[in-house]
Amino acid sequence: MSLNAISSRVENDRVLVLERTFDAPRDLVFKMFKDAEHLKHWWGPSGWELPVCHIDFRPGGIWHYCMKCMDQNQGEFYGMESWGKAVYKDIIEPETIIYTDYFSDAEGNVDENLPSTEVTLEFIDLDGKTKLVNRAQYVSAEALKTVTDMGMLQGITETWNRLEEHLNAIK
Template sequence: MSNPMITKVMGQELILERVFNAPRELVFKAFSDAEHLKHWWGPRGWTLSVCHVDFRPGGIWHYCMKCIDENQGDFFGYESWGKSVYQEIVDGEKIVYIDYFSDADGNEAEGMPSSLINLIFEEFEGKTKLINIAKYASAEALQSVIDMGMEQGVAQTWDRLAEHLQAMQ
């Protein structure tokens, strides 16, 4: 099932690409529906304990990832809250949102970098190429999330997405 994620860093942008063996509509739905997101969002060993999605421009996705894997040492039991505010949605093609670290009440976490995310869903040889372009306020802000292990976390999350898509078909 190995289908590597391609990573490019360009200034203050992180560009991630991967091809998923699923129709574009299904991949898009996996990103837009809370019932789908609960199955795959987050790295291995993490679960979405909270997932509220208001999927429309101006709507908010507020979630909590919780580490349920005892093998992850200090992270076991740890919660990481996030909030996304949808800017633009083109059904089946594109989702644009601002991504924040947050607290349980949805307040943006101070001192943590936010990013403008462009998710692009392209038809690709009967599959779907997903392109995630994350723009940060500065190259330093981008480097701080890379240093947190975000790239590895996304790779694991997208592996879980691939497994979820396979199970859905």
């Protein structure tokens, strides 16, 4: 597997597992997920920015953010905002981050019409490189299909490409 390839598989019809190896130390890759100043550089698909990023990185803490499409070439998506809210359940630095991910509005109210995700991020040290394993568990196969149909896999691929670019720029 090349460094920038994502491998994906589905377990039990409702768990999407994504893996990718980054050519950066585990502590640095972990830091990218806990610091708003870093997240603003890479979170979201290509052409999207993070104009709002409030993060309280601790168990019970909340990360509330807005992704906004700034790329005019994306047609109907240009100017669109997508709000998200994560509630951290457990953090073991620099190994694991567990949180529930929700679609929300600008006030942080959860959108009950869209599926939430139980996310476990695992950061595995590979002698100076880091294997990132993202386990996203949904309430049902239908919920997983809903986010897949929304283009989530392409979005994560582009997001992790941007993470790799940011890591290369700062290391």
